[in-house]
């Protein structure tokens with residue numbers, strides 16, 4: 180690591196990246212066009228949040244990205260401790276107090292003519308940018324409008340393992356366009372057999388007969404999803420992680436989406452039908468309030484040393 184500056188470089192305040200051993204403003208960071216992360220989506224990545232100057236559950240994000248790399252048989256160029264250091268460092272250099280911090284591990288650039296992926300040299304890069312909201316907080320109060328995607332099923336887990344966080348977003352982006360075309364903001368995808376999966380950057384929860392349900396399979400095991408399950412246990416709200424039928428969304432008294440990029444996001448309408456009278460149901464509100472309170476709870480946070 181190069182000598183750490185004591186003051187924030189003004190070029191870094193909208194984001195700082197660390198790539199190939201150098202720190203650059205995130206808008207200037209580049210990867211080679213031959214990197215297989217870019218040309219083949221051959222990578223895994225993770226996104227952790229910094230809120231009020233503290234990482235939330237960073238350890239779990241690090242474990243997930245390294246587990247994903249292991250499943251892909253990519254050897255991370257950095258250890259867990261080294262990735263943690265770089266994630267802290269890009270935030271510190273940016274000076275950002277509320278940040279979206281991404282680490283990407285690609286299989287790298289093949290030597291010319293080399294087809295065997297076992298021989299490629301992996302690349303890792305890290306960046307921090309201002310916190311990203313899938314649904315902006317002022318819009319969360321009123322709840323968001325979603326559709327159940329009719330045109331695109333979630334890519335099957337037998338083709339792309341959704342537990343490895345990935346850039347295979349063709350289905351998810353198609354879902355967003357379907358949502359816009361149907362006067363909504365986001366789409367929930369099914370697996371093609373009538374079961375709920377997830378959407379563009381989020382997991383799905385529904386309150387059905389006073390039980391909070393979320394799909395077990397065909398989804399990324401979100402850190403926010405896990406946090407919500409823990410919050411529910413603490414608040415005494417029954418949960419079920421299993422198959423969730425699309426019809427259960429019609430029967431649900433509350434629905435919310437979860438992501439590191441936006442937290443617990445209430446759903447007001449599904450396919451134009453109102454879920455709750457006022458956009459955000461009482462269980463969603465309790466879970467959401469606790470989620471943000473936990474961002475200041477010493478059990479889960481890792482403060483950035485801005486100096």
Ligand SMILES: Cc1ncc(COP(=O)(O)O)c(C=O)c1O
Pocket residue numbers: 226377378379380381382398399400401402403404437438439440
């Ligand atoms: C496809 C998908 N599902 C779910 C999530 C939510 O995961 P987390 O709560 O760890 O941010 C994400 C996050 O980006 C995602 O890309």
